[in-house]
Amino acid sequence: MAKIDEEALAEAYNRALALEKSGDIDAAVKAYAEVLDIDPEDHGGASVRIAALDRGDAPPKAPDAYVETLFDQHAEAFEDILVEQLGYAVPALVRQRLQTLGLGPFKRMLDLGCGTGLTGGTLRDMVDDITGIDISENMVELAHEKDLYETLYVAEIEDFLEDNDDEAFDLITATDVLPYLGALEPLFFGAAENMVDGGLFIFSSETRPADVLAERPYMVGPHQRFVHAETYVRERLAATGFEIVEITDINVRMQDGEPSPGHLVIAKKK
Structure with missing residues (x-):
């Protein structure tokens, strides 16, 4: 270079x-x-x-170098910023929906974009074996210190899903990953390829009103985060072999005092 x-x-x-x-x-x-x-x-x-x-x-998608730099820089303060300042509670919502629907326990979980381990920690007692993956080495080091994961990788998500030949997973999570991706096919297809039949894929996405998206499948919102049309999410899931268990309207986080509307999606591999 x-x-x-x-x-x-x-x-x-x-x-x-x-x-x-x-x-x-x-x-x-x-x-x-x-x-x-x-x-x-x-x-x-x-x-x-x-x-x-x-x-x-x-x-x-957001450039790998950008995402890696962003999270490496913010790793130490990440949880404080996300949870305390931005009111991020998606991992707790994931747990709540799984329990309400009577889903789990699980054998093997893959936590995509695991960060410092917020989702892994929230679901730890529901899973036998958790693998975490993140593009930021600093984030993975912090997750490692918490001793929540059996396995941790520093890698780009789509590359990992394409190359991975570990045993298939029965739960894959991607909380706060979609805001850094535009096109969803590589992620959804990769998740399906690494999952047992009947396995669950759970992720959060951000969205905007239809008139703002103006028929676009996705766009970059005002805070440099990708937002996705619900119709596009549904289409890509169907195209990659998933059926939707439920889509819940959620507030993903607060940004400049305003809620960021989005969805929590639970899909099942057919």
Whole structure:
């Protein structure tokens, strides 16, 4: 990889942010394009920011370098930010729905985007064996310290699902993963390939009203997070061999004092 000119990158990125803040969107987009020229791997997520400004198509997913950098930087404060400041309670909602529906216990769970282990910890007593995977090495180190997982991997989710030849799982979770993905087929297909028949796939997604999505399957929302149309989620699940057990409307988190509407989806592999 060519060496990045860190000084030029920081200058272009800060200029782009300032232009965006001032409302000069055309100039901001041009500056973000400069950022991408300097850093094609896109550690700063410039491509996602351009899409969030509704210029250009949304990328199929957030760049790996961006997601890895984002979570490596925030690993130490991650739980405090997510739980205390943003009111994130999806893992508890997962547990509640499983218990209400009388689902479980489970033999083998795969926790995609495990982070510091919030979902793994919440479901620990319902599962014999948990494997966690996250793109951020710092996050995985913190999860490891908690001693919640039998196995932990540092890897990109779609690559892992494609290459994994471990024993199949009867529960796969992906809480707060979809906001970093646009196209869902690789994730859903990969989950199906790594799951026993009748296994459960549980994930959260964020959404926006139909008039905002305007017939798009997904878009990048104002906080650089992907939002998905419920119709698209349903279509992709059906296409990859899942049937829906339930879709629950939830508030995923608070953002600038506003709730982020979304869904908690439980699907079963046919």
